[in-house]
Amino acid sequence: MNRKMPVKRVRTKQKRLSADDRRSEFVTKATELFAEEGFGGGTRALARKLGVTQPLLYRYFPSKDDLIKEVYRKVYLEPLEIGWEKLLSDRSRPLRARLQEFYEVYTDAIFNRRWLRIYLYSGLKGLDINRWYVGMVKDKILTRILRECRHDAGLATQSRPSAAELELAWVFHGGIFYYGVRKYIYEAPVLEDKAQMISDALDIFLAGFERMAESATDRRRAPIQVVG
Amino acid sequence: MNRKMPVKRVRTKQKRLSADDRRSEFVTKATELFAEEGFGGGTRALARKLGVTQPLLYRYFPSKDDLIKEVYRKVYLEPLEIGWEKLLSDRSRPLRARLQEFYEVYTDAIFNRRWLRIYLYSGLKGLDINRWYVGMVKDKILTRILRECRHDAGLATQSRPSAAELELAWVFHGGIFYYGVRKYIYEAPVLEDKAQMISDALDIFLAGFERMAESATDRRRAPIQVVG
DNA sequence: GGCTCAGTTTATCGAGCGATCACCAGAGAT
DNA sequence: ATCTCTGGTGATCGCTCGATAAACTGAGCC
Numbered sequence: 434m435n436r437k438m439p440v441k442r443v444r445t446k447q448k449r450l451s452a453d454d455r456r457s458e459f460v461t462k463a464t465e466l467f468a469e470e471g472f473g474g475g476t477r478a479l480a481r482k483l484g485v486t487q488p489l490l491y492r493y494f495p496s497k498d499d500l501i502k503e504v505y506r507k508v509y510l511e512p513l514e515i516g517w518e519k520l521l522s523d524r525s526r527p528l529r530a531r532l533q534e535f536y537e538v539y540t541d542a543i544f545n546r547r548w549l550r551i552y553l554y555s556g557l558k559g560l561d562i563n564r565w566y567v568g569m570v571k572d573k574i575l576t577r578i579l580r581e582c583r584h585d586a587g588l589a590t591q592s593r594p595s596a597a598e599l600e601l602a603w604v605f606h607g608g609i610f611y612y613g614v615r616k617y618i619y620e621a622p623v624l625e626d627k628a629q630m631i632s633d634a635l636d637i638f639l640a641g642f643e644r645m646a647e648s649a650t651d652r653r654r655a656p657i658q659v660v661g
Numbered sequence: 662m663n664r665k666m667p668v669k670r671v672r673t674k675q676k677r678l679s680a681d682d683r684r685s686e687f688v689t690k691a692t693e694l695f696a697e698e699g700f701g702g703g704t705r706a707l708a709r710k711l712g713v714t715q716p717l718l719y720r721y722f723p724s725k726d727d728l729i730k731e732v733y734r735k736v737y738l739e740p741l742e743i744g745w746e747k748l749l750s751d752r753s754r755p756l757r758a759r760l761q762e763f764y765e766v767y768t769d770a771i772f773n774r775r776w777l778r779i780y781l782y783s784g785l786k787g788l789d790i791n792r793w794y795v796g797m798v799k800d801k802i803l804t805r806i807l808r809e810c811r812h813d814a815g816l817a818t819q820s821r822p823s824a825a826e827l828e829l830a831w832v833f834h835g836g837i838f839y840y841g842v843r844k845y846i847y848e849a850p851v852l853e854d855k856a857q858m859i860s861d862a863l864d865i866f867l868a869g870f871e872r873m874a875e876s877a878t879d880r881r882r883a884p885i886q887v888v889g
Numbered sequence: 890g891g892c893t894c895a896g897t898t899t900a901t902c903g904a905g906c907g908a909t910c911a912c913c914a915g916a917g918a919t
Numbered sequence: 920a921t922c923t924c925t926g927g928t929g930a931t932c933g934c935t936c937g938a939t940a941a942a943c944t945g946a947g948c949c
């Protein structure tokens with residue numbers, strides 16, 4: 434990745450990085466800065482984090498907006514490296530185990546202060562990339578989960594999930610997501626065992642899906658059942 | 662509320678409002694502005710929305726921060742006017758009906774672009790008032806809901822809910838909250854029937870609580886039950 | 890050694906920000 | 920008609936912002 438770099442690391446305070454290194458250092462530190470301050474964070478504060486002067490930024494990015502776009506790309510695309518599809522669709526494993534592992538891995542990737550804050554800030558700006566991400570969650574995660582659930586319950590696999598199913602999945606997904614928001618944005622006390630939280634949420638989601646599947650196949654079922 | 666105001670509304674472009682009116686107009690329009698632009702929104706843009714000049718703001722608020730605090734007060738305290746406690750605790754009505762109505766009323770109050778955006782912006786700033794609100798949701802809503810659930814299920818009413826129960830309630834609450842975020846922040850398509858969404862979410866929450874209650878009273882119960 | 894070129898700095902611009910002060914103007918009281 | 924009190928304006932300050940242009944510097948090459 435680096436260019437040819439002599440081993441002798443001169444000085445404790447090295448300057449003069451290679452162009453590639455400096456550029457990625459800008460993106461990394463900008464992610465940290467914008468996560469904390471929002472995208473209103475100043476270019477001078479960013480330069481201070483790198484120990485360089487502010488105009489240097491403009492040797493690497495034509496404008497601050499271009500830097501921001503680069504931050505988006507990094508933040509949104511980074512957690513997508515995991516092999517989601519195959520994890521969720523591997524029918525040689527029990528459905529529940531797949532869902533449990535998927536959400537553990539997925540939340541490992543996005544449940545951190547940096548990712549969540551950048552995500553919320555960009556969501557508030559209403560950018561296209563945010564809409565794209567939400568669509569991606571719907572198509573690549575929730576729709577796939579629902580398809581697997583239908584298959585597991587012995588129901589016909591339809592190409593697109595019903596609106597009610599999708600909403601059920603969204604509420605489940607949102608409930609898990611909000612755990613991360615409470616912990617890393619609000620910094621409120623949460624149940625520390627994340628895997629346990631996922632397991633509990635999965636229990637009630639799967640039970641809910643089961644019920645919905647039953648009510649779809651057996652129309653004579655009793656109306657809503659109340660606790661107790 | 663207004664001072665004595667002559668009926669004759671001179672001109673189409675009236676200026677010279679009473680101090681009370683002007684002040685509250687500043688707060689109202691500031692709420693709109695900050696909801697869209699974040700709290701970085703400018704005082705000049707605000708003044709333009711009122712059709713006045715920028716320095717006038719400082720006749721009514723010592724600083725922009727004081728204006729922001731006023732906006733917080735209005736946004737956070739407004740939806741609290743509803744009689745939550747009595748609604749949730751009225752045991753003459755079925756639990757499920759109470760929960761359904763509460764969440765319909767609660768989401769009527771907070772599911773709008775202004776409230777949600779101000780809430781998220783203030784959450785990202787990590788202000789005390791946000792932590793206070795989260796604590797309030799926990800103490801005044803979730804804890805109360807869990808107490809009613811326990812009573813309804815014939816369980817002993819303990820003063821404080823268990824961490825697992827509370828987390829279950831949070832995931833449920835967060836799932837509903839995230840519906841509002843998807844609709845008004847992400848502007849993504851959602852199941853339009855909000856009451857139906859609440860009803861479905863309640864179904865699976867109550868079923869989940871029921872299961873948890875069973876597992877607490879009957880330790881010999883089978884392990885997690887998988888769909889299908 | 891001296892040339893070169895790329896990474897970096899110094900100086901600065903114009904615009905927008907929050908905030909202040911002196912002044913203006915119009916409705917109500919006398 | 921004039922006074923007064925107060926809501927509102929015009930001009931401006933000091934500062935920070937993103938961005939530009941020119942000058943500097945040091946490692947690699949001849």
